[in-house]
Amino acid sequence: MNYHWNWHIYWEASPDGPTYIHTLLVGLGWTLATALAAWVLALLLGSLLGVMRTTPSKWAVRIGNAYVELFRNIPLLVQMFLWFFVLPEVVPRALGAAIKQMPPPWGSYVPAVLCLGFFTAARVAEQVRAGIQALPRGQNMAGTALGLTLPQTYRFVLLPMAYRIILPPLTSEFMNIIKNSSVALTIGLVELTAAARSMQEFSFQVFEAFTAATLIYLLVNVVVVLGMRVVESRVSVPGFIGRVKIEVAGH
Amino acid sequence: MLGQFDFNVIERSIGYLFREGMTFTLTLTVLAISGGIVFGTLLAMMRLSAFKPLSAFAGAYVNLMRSVPLVLVIFWFYFLVPYIGAWIVRSPQPVQVGAFYSSVVTFTLFEAAYYCEIMRAGIQSVSRGQAAAAYALGFNYWQTMAKIVLPQAFRNMLPILLTQSIILFQDTSLVYVLSITDFLGAASKVAQRDGRLVEMYTFAALVYFIICFVGSHLVKRLQRRIAIVR
Helix, strand or coil: CCCCCCHHHHHCEECCEEEHHHHHHHHHHHHHHHHHHHHHHHHHHHHHHHHHCCCCCHHHHHHHHHHHHHHHCCCHHHHHHHHHHHHHHHCCHHHHHHHHCCCHHHHHHHHHHHHHHHHHHHHHHHHHHHHHHCCCHHHHHHHHHCCCCHHHHHHHHHHHHHHHHCHHHHHHHHHHHHHHHHHHHHHCCCCHHHHHHHHHHHHCCHHHHHHHHHHHHHHHHHHHHHHHHHHHHHHCCCCCCCCCCCCCCCC | CCCCCCCHHHHHHHHHHHHHHHHHHHHHHHHHHHHHHHHHHHHHHHHCCCCHHHHHHHHHHHHHHHHCCHHHHHHHHHHHHHHHHHHHHCCCCCCCCCHHHHHHHHHHHHHHHHHHHHHHHHHHHCCHHHHHHHHHCCCCHHHHHHHHHHHHHHHHHHHHHHHHHHHHHHHHHHHHHHCCCCHHHHHHHHHHHHCCHHHHHHHHHHHHHHHHHHHHHHHHHHHHHHCCCC
16 A cells, blocks of 8 residues: 555644644544534423424424424535525524624534534434333323323423433434534534544545544544443433334434 | 525526436435445344354444444545555555545445444344244255345335435435535535525525425335234
8 A cells, every 4th residue: 555654643743733633632622512512402402392292282293293304304414504604694684794703613613503403403302202102101191190280290200201211312312413513514613523634634644634533433432322321320210121112214 | 684585596507406416416325225235234144143253343343334423434435445446456556536436435335334233123023933944944044034034124124224215315415525516516516606505505405305305204104004013
């Protein structure tokens, strides 16, 4: 192979930071910041939508279904462009100007977080709905028999158990959001994949750059899986083996 | 608010968008689906085999492909395929592989990992008695797989395979990072040339939405029709 390997490249000086390893770690920081902020948004919005899709109100169900259909049938990259390019043009002029004047990292960061949050909320809504529907119908009826209102039934009876059931699928959604944050490189956010690409462009050491990025993603995955295992063991209810087989494809 | 938008640009460029962009997207999707299902099925069989090194390799491959973002894999193969080509044809220089062929290789190998998991669930959903009966009749492993197990596995998993294919169709839009003219790339080129970002990106989103929405509804109808009552 006619390629010049140089594994010391990580510790050599880079044009945009002290060393290349520093550039990669800053990129990792942006990846995690984007993923965590978007995850919080996705959990809140997705739980709300998932609950809406299981209420007796037909309109709540229709709104929830429409949201999920809309955000699952448009590719993530197209959604990213809509948030970044189209949103400032269709909102009132003052707000649009304010959005366009956001300084560089935030000008890409905020649309990326919003896009990833709304996209993943659709998937979280699917999981939450499946989790609630996996519970026996008697839980709902018992709540009514005890005199709980519908919000109270959700809060004290249904949601605690539903979340424990869907912890494994939620873990894989969290790993998906970390991977999907790489799409933000198209709107100028210098996250890990973009940092690896910039390292490749400045140093011409293609495979070293991408190997480092791959290893970092694998490491983050391992940390997430181990962390979720700890969370699962701490919140598990003894004797309740709820496993929902959600047959969803894809990533 | 909608006054300054010129939706005529869509009408003027629709031929280009569909002739160049959509044909590329559909070609890439079809090639990746067929290659991905073939490799995915092979990987699933490897993963379920009793030969430990084979199943370990398949497991490691699938876990690796599922842990890294597709954008990173696209870049990996864009740079790696010329070197692999050079190794295959024994050339001293990296072989000139265009962006199209490297993206076909990328999507085939990436989606094979996802199709592998689906086919593995499919193969495991066929009852053991089927394979036992086949061996009792004197079939060898390949005959059992080809004539008994895989046809049933495919039928069981057809809706999920189709859903994964719709997701693959959406993911082909990521070849944008290689500046390839797929449907989104074509819309983007027209948008940047004419300065009509809002109109073109909204149109692209609408087209993707219609195709995927119709596709997923057809899959739901198919699922209801071929559901096997056990």
